[in-house]
Every structure is written in C-alpha cells, then in structure tokens.
Amino acid sequence: METTANSNILKVNPRLLKIVAVLQFLLLGFFYYSQWQQISLPSILTYTVFFVFLFAWLLVLADLLQQRIYQKWFWYLGLFTLPFLAILLYAFQRNSLLRLENNKFSG
DSSP states (O other): OOOOTOSSSOOOOHHHHHHHHHHHHHHHHEEEHHHTOOOOOHHHHHHHHHHHHHHHHHHOOOOHHHHHHHHHHHHHHHHHSHHHHHHHHHHHHHHHHHHHHHHHOOO
C-alpha cells in the first residue's frame, strides 16, 4: 500500500467557497442593519450568522493551507485583521491568485 505525499485530505470547491462567502456577507449585513435599527432578532438567527462566518473562515483557511497562493502571508494577515472582507475577496480572487503563483515559477 503506497501513500503519496501530495494527497489532499480536504478539497475546497471554489463554487461552494463563493456561495458561502456571499451568504456570510449578506447575513452579516442583515445582522448589523438589524442592530442599527434596534430590531430584536431571535437568538437562533444570531447563532446562524456566527456559524456561517466560522464555516467560511475555516473553509478559506483550509484552502490557504493547501494551495500555493501568491502572497499567502497577505491573506493570512487579512483573515486575522479584516476577516469578513478577506473571506469575500479571497473567494473571488482565488483563481487569479493560483494562476499568478503558477506563472511566477514557470517563466
């Protein structure tokens, strides 16, 4: 039985990443809007916003750990300083970041 060193345990689907990133951004916007308007939300909705954000954050972190991304340190810094915005930006810039990293070493 032979194991390869490059086997990925968790493969992140880019389409799922975009859907979760947009969903967490919309839910967070709704949450802050309701707080601004002083609308009382059920606690289950508050927990849903938190868990969708946590899932999106872990999904981006797992993808960052697996992929060879151009300027990976910038995305790690962004995940810890501006996590809500970094998740959304990373989801839509992922493919171009992978191409930048591949082109950097090919030429």
